[in-house]
Amino acid sequence: MTKNILRTVNGDVTSDTLGLILPHEHLFVDLRGPQVDGYGQGEPEAVARLLRPALQAAEAAGVTALVECSTIGVGRNVRVLRHLAQVTPIRIIAPTGVYREAYIPAELRDLSVAALADLWVKELTEGIEGTGVCAGFIKIAMSDNGPTPLEERSLKAAALASRRTGAVIASHTIGGAAARREMDILEAAGLDLGRFIWVHAHTEPDMTVHLEAARRGAWVEFDAIGAANWFPEQSRLVDFTVNLLDAGFGGQILLSHDAGWYEPGQPEGRPADGVRGYTALVDEFLPALRARGADESVVRRLTHDNPARAFSL
Numbered sequence: 034m035t036k037n038i039l040r041t042v043n044g045d046v047t048s049d050t051l052g053l054i055l056p057h058e059h060l061f062v063d064l065r066g067p068q069v070d071g072y073g074q075g076e077p078e079a080v081a082r083l084l085r086p087a088l089q090a091a092e093a094a095g096v097t098a099l100v101e102c103s104t105i106g107v108g109r110n111v112r113v114l115r116h117l118a119q120v121t122p123i124r125i126i127a128p129t130g131v132y133r134e135a136y137i138p139a140e141l142r143d144l145s146v147a148a149l150a151d152l153w154v155k156e157l158t159e160g161i162e163g164t165g166v167c168a169g170f171i172k173i174a175m176s177d178n179g180p181t182p183l184e185e186r187s188l189k190a191a192a193l194a195s196r197r198t199g200a201v202i203a204s205h206t207i208g209g210a211a212a213r214r215e216m217d218i219l220e221a222a223g224l225d226l227g228r229f230i231w232v233h234a235h236t237e238p239d240m241t242v243h244l245e246a247a248r249r250g251a252w253v254e255f256d257a258i259g260a261a262n263w264f265p266e267q268s269r270l271v272d273f274t275v276n277l278l279d280a281g282f283g284g285q286i287l288l289s290h291d292a293g294w295y296e297p298g299q300p301e302g303r304p305a306d307g308v309r310g311y312t313a314l315v316d317e318f319l320p321a322l323r324a325r326g327a328d329e330s331v332v333r334r335l336t337h338d339n340p341a342r343a344f345s346l
């Protein structure tokens with residue numbers, strides 16, 4: 034059995050020490066943008082207090098590792114992540130990278146592709162902001178009709194940093210048209226699409242487009258599990274998964290909640306709709322998938338083998 038190495042906030046771990054891995058969640062998010070007073074600030078203890086019930090419930094549900102997808106510019110706070118990693122046994126994987134154009138901090142907007150890639154490689158291999166806590170993957174994001182030119186720079190820098198480190202690139206991408214454009218750019222930059230995750234692939238309703246991305250080698254991530262008020266309905270997420278399984282692409286599916294989180298600027302950091310937890314995959318989605326014929330080897334593949342391989346360095 035090949036051992037995958039995952040780079041967590043507490044250091045590297047081999048995937049055989051882990052069970053269920055959630056590839057897209059949030060612990061600390063600040064969507065007010067990096068120009069706002071108090072941006073990205075929060076007391077680590079207060080964050081832990083707010084998230085403790087959700088993390089304990091996740092642990093009880095069998096979650097052993099969680100990928101934090103909040104990038105530079107939307108509140109990534111390495112002090113907070115380091116504290117959380119001390120108070121939960123769940124392993125946390127931190128990102129390098131930037132979010133959509135509107136959230137890219139001023140000091141990063143004029144960097145060349147090579148300079149941006151250098152920063153991300155440094156965060157992946159030496160540590161973030163002088164802490165020695167390393168990022169474990171590259172998270173970027175496209176505007177809805179993107180990529181914009183600045184987001185194209187993110188794609189090229191991500192491809193370069195991934196090729197130098199092996200880190201996977203997870204990109205927030207709404208709809209198949211944008212996904213196609215970014216896969217073209219990444220391939221032209223020499224990236225094997227096996228190192229690319231189409232984040233929010235469930236926003237594309239046409240299942241043939243999921244197949245097209247899988248055929249090109251990409252990871253296809255359905256990460257709105259438990260988000261009852263989001264598009265599409267939860268039952269469609271099961272349909273999308275079964276469609277890829279039936280077509281033989283079970284080794285390229287990722288499943289997560291995109292849930293959480295502490296939000297600076299809100300009373301006690303509590304998001305307006307409350308903290309959405311990390312257990313709907315186990316409590317609701319997997320039972321629905323089993324009812325459609327998935328056995329335990331498929332469940333293990335989707336919840337452990339796939340995220341372990343995707344996030345392996």
Ligand SMILES: [Zn+2]
Binds near residue numbers: 057059291
């Ligand atoms: Zn997210």
